[in-house]
Amino acid sequence: MTDSLLRRAQQTLAPLQRREVEAALELCAADPVSSVLPTMHLETARDSGIVPRGMWAVRRRTGMTRELAGVLWNGANLSAVLPVTPDDPSGDEMRAGVASAMVARLTRPAALVGHAGLILDLWGRVEPWWGPARELRPRQLSMAMDEDPAAQPAPASSGDLELEPVRLATMDDYDVLLPACVHMFRGEVGYDPLRHGRAAYEDRLQYLVRAGRSYVQLGSIRGKRPEVIFKAEIGVLGGGVAQIQGVWTHPDVRGRGVARAGMAELVRAIRAEVAPVASLYVNDFNAPALAVYRSVGFEDVGTFATVMF
The missing domain is CATH 3.40.630 (Aminopeptidase)
Structure with a gap:
């Protein structure tokens, strides 16, 4: 050039x-x-x-x-x-x-x-x-829904799991929310944001909480003190579209319907209070996540790609 x-x-x-x-x-x-x-x-x-x-x-x-x-x-x-x-x-x-x-x-x-x-x-x-590039993700399914989600059964419980409803996070939740967000980020992006850019990462999370764009579900596993069981953020919001990011379920309760029920509650709240269209994008090889999103009512609307440095 x-x-x-x-x-x-x-x-x-x-x-x-x-x-x-x-x-x-x-x-x-x-x-x-x-x-x-x-x-x-x-x-x-x-x-x-x-x-x-x-x-x-x-x-x-x-x-x-x-x-x-x-x-x-x-x-x-x-x-x-x-x-x-x-x-x-x-x-x-x-x-x-x-x-x-x-x-x-x-x-x-x-x-x-x-x-x-x-x-x-x-x-x-x-x-x-x-x-x-540090990583190339050439095929991520772009998904969206503009109707209320399909009803989901309550998460399976054998008496070891107590769940609160999905709700907007507040700064009072921050101490338990931050570790969940970091765990999700490390798994999805591949490095610890608290070791590389902690101030910017925490500023962003605090902004989303204060802006009413962070959702959390607290609960107790085996009688332990309440912690984050399910969480997600509206990472981008514009044009009547709320793009959901950072979806995470506690590893100890995966496979029990927590994510399906949580996503249904999340989308219902977004469509009632934030935007008529909920969207997200997900790696095409992430079969468990795709199954959750499709069960709630998300449909494929395109293909995204991400190049990370």
């Missing part, structure tokens, strides 16, 4: 302007589930009048002017919305120009995440400069 190649590109990547926010939201609305991350930040910009630094506009040259052709969010994660056009039906020209501009203008994020076809295409173009 050279400066001359960038100059010849029909696309430019530049900070989004306030006057472009509504048009950017319209681009995202074409696929609200896969676009939920940039949508969340665009809605914040619309409501506050301040466009965050990580929000970028993809502009395409049309004659003597440039029109908004896509948007890109580059924060901890990078996610892009790059619609195809009649004069570029494969999107190849757009993606080539955007990838070149990403390398030239952006700081590499912690991860690329979003629609698999787009993310894997961009990754293939930027890998010589941004690679190597």
Whole structure:
């Protein structure tokens, strides 16, 4: 990639302007589930009048002017919305120009995440400069539901398990919530966030709790003091879509229906109080999780990919 190649590109990547926010939201609305991350930040910009630094506009040259052709969010994660056009039906020209501009203008994020076809295409173009990846997850099922969940039986109990209802977490729960979140993170992401970036990790968790986006189910196992049995967070919220993240069930009670019942309660609460659509994405090889989500009523709506650094 050279400066001359960038100059010849029909696309430019530049900070989004306030006057472009509504048009950017319209681009995202074409696929609200896969676009939920940039949508969340665009809605914040619309409501506050301040466009965050990580929000970028993809502009395409049309004659003597440039029109908004896509948007890109580059924060901890990078996610892009790059619609195809009649004069570029494969999107190849757009993606080539955007990838070149990403390398030239952006700081590499912690991860690329979003629609698999787009993310894997961009990754293939930027890998010589941004690679190597720590882990590549090329096929994650994007799932969503816009109806109340199917009824689930109560978790199996032989007298050793006492459960409270799923509810919003409060800061009073923080001391028992943090270990559960760390256990989930280590299993899913592969390292201990308390040893690498503890302040940022705890700030994020505390924000979700205070924002009413952290859900917890406490209970006692074999008469021990109450601890987290099931938990999840609304990690991303925008465009009427609540993206569920961080789903975790206590290892000692897995296989007893706790996750199924907990997810049903969670989705019911989200649809009643937060957003009409609940979504999530999950590795295609995670058969137990897929069985839980499908039993509750989630349906496949696309394929995601994640590139982690």
